[in-house]
Amino acid sequence: MIGYLWAGMICLSILTAALTGKIDVIAPSIFDSAEQGVAAAFGLISIMTFWLGIMKLIEASGLIEILKRLLRPLAYFLFPALPRDHPAMNAVLMNMSANVLGLGNAATPFGIKAMEELQRLNPLRDTASDEMCTFLALNTSSLTLLPTTIIALRAAAGSMNPGEIVGTTIVATFCSTAAALFFDRLLRRRRGWTK
């Protein structure tokens, strides 16, 4: 699926540029983006290193047991087949907590760690498991209760009431997360999407 999207974006883009006489933008665009890709990965090193260290402390200190007790019903409902004391469950719970608290730069390291742990339980090495798809759906639609970046942006733009969009954002984020979980369950057994 992702392969077709990738190939389609590249081929159609180059075709469009060729037909509109903008073929000279293609090469610089490619090398510019490649550099951004490396920069993005390097930008992750610092937050990955720090938050994975904190994550180990959360596990070693027993704080994870408190998270488990708080989020147990939700996590067991979303991931019924996931062994309850597996490291994957710990990472999933920490990622969910970070998302709800609006800790964007902690949610990504926890999420990546969770995916690596889910991969250990995955019988098909190259194919996403049901749990991985549900976990991804949960993260792409992200439950945001505190849209801090946007509020700061609105304040900077001179809004009379930068926080007035908190309520509408919460409604929209619940809708997108509910839709993500719904479509995840609906499309799970469709053979056509298994590429």
Place this chain on the structure above:
Amino acid sequence: MIASLVNFLSVWVIPLIIALVVLIALLRRVNVFDVFIEGAKEGFKTSVHLIPFLVGMLVAIGLFRDSGLMDLGINLITPLLAKLNIPAEIVPLAIMRPISGSASLAMTADIMQRCGPDSLVGRMASTMQGSTETTLYILTVYFGAAGISKTRHALVTGLLADLSGFIAAIAICKAVFG
């Protein structure tokens, strides 16, 4: 009121969590620094492992934007969506949001500059930008880290969820602010 509460929380949450984790670990007689290092060691390898996935995806996104293909698509669907009473300013943002976090944030800032943050369009843009994540980035990074190449229904699910979120954002903003 809400804004100051949110600002308060956004400044305090991280320091409080870090202090709490370290303090409780200390009280439970965990060898804090050793345990921290043990976890932190994995950060570098995982991040560097993501380079090919990020380069591949960002090149495709960059081409889509720079070649004019994205604008072509936007110009095609904007008149159709206008018939559904969806403001033209919001359409490029809705297309960019699942693809690039930084580009869509820049678009949101631009909409606020042009239309004002307290206009209906400005509020819709804020709600859209804040309520969802960058689907393509999350998919690339998360599946890249796990080494998954067959993503099954994950992409379609993510995009349908984004679409649902946008429709909800437009509808709720019209209901509350319209």
